[in-house]
Amino acid sequence: NLDIALNFAKNNGRNQIVFYDEIQHEKLELYSQVAFELGRAIEKGGFELFYQPIFNIQTQKMVGAEALIRWDNPFGVNTGEFITIAENTGQIKDIDYWVIDSVFKFIAQHNQIWAHQMMSINLSAQSFNSNEILEYLKKKISFYKINPAQITFEITEYSIISNLEFTKEMVGNLKNMSFNVALDDFGTQYSSLNYLGKLNLDHLKIDKSYTDLITLNPLDKKIVRHIINLASDIGLETVAEGIETDAQLDALKQMGCKMGQGYLLSRPIPAKDIIGLVEAQS
Ligand code: C2E
Ligand code: MG
Ligand code: MG
Ligand code: MG
DSSP: OHHHHHHHHHHHTTTSOOOOOHHHHHHHHHHHHHHHHHHHHHHHTOEEEEEEEEEETTTOOEEEEEEEEEEOOTTOOOHHHHHHHHHHHTTHHHHHHHHHHHHHHHHHHTTTTTTTOEEEEEOOHHHHTSTHHHHHHHHHHHHHTOOGGGEEEEEOHHHHHTOHHHHHHHHHHHHHTTOEEEEEEETSSOOOHHHHTTSOOSEEEEOHHHHHHTTTOHHHHHHHHHHHHHHHHTTOEEEEOOOOSHHHHHHHHHTTOOEEOBTTTBOOEEHHHHHHHHHHHO
8 A cells, every 4th residue: 555655646746756744644644545445446346327418509409428437435535536546556447447347237228218329438548548448348348239339438638648659549449349439628738739630539528627718718719619610620529518507508509519518407417317317308
């Protein structure tokens, strides 16, 4: 556990010398405890998936959902926090594989109801940057007999920058298997337009930080409009994240953004509720 904590400190301190004051020490203590409990949750199945509906904002119809992991833990750490810890300890791969298995099982169990819906799965850089995952996916597709065209893997710019050639290959491999690939959180990191044209992506997810600003800052609104136009010009569908107000929704609609998700439309909800929502729509 000390290794884990030190590793975390190293990453956190970007390989600089970490000053171990009292708070730092307590923080590391907590991180190693969280990592330990995460390990138990991985072994014993302590996670649950919630699903956030994604809508075609032009037609108001629900077109799919994004699977988001939840972990009921005694530390009060939220999803973003424990995912970051798991990325630092390497536990993220086991988590990603559990999510893939669970989502495929969910779709297989509800194949009638889910027939015309999409499903998005977040994939960490570590899982995406290794060929292993392809074998795992092949095995799971044939086991659950699901249609990979219904699945979208969300990767982040962080996955891309380490090795553009490998990323091209991996996106190609996933596409050859009929999966879709989305670029998540676009605009938050490196946002190089250079690789957008080189990767055969399906969707571009516009980060919540842009959605937050489009109704407040005219310049940001222009930038988002251009991102949407650029994306559709090169054959990418846009999905806006974190829509919380009618004004944001209207602005995005008017700018031609195709899809969206956010608390205004629906929060992430448990499996049975999302099934109810799809049934109610059809
Ligand atoms: P993300 O993939 O960008 O997911 C969107 C996040 O925004 C989710 O947070 C979602 O609950 C939240 N969100 C959606 N609409 C709104 C809104 O209108 N307002 C606000 N304030 N938030 C909204 P969540 O579920 O806490 O997940 C955080 C991040 O953790 C995700 O960001 C993703 O990077 C990661 N994550 C979540 N589930 C998984 C998973 O199963 N595997 C992996 N590898 N990462 C995951
Ligand atoms: Mg996502
Ligand atoms: Mg996102
Ligand atoms: Mg995000």
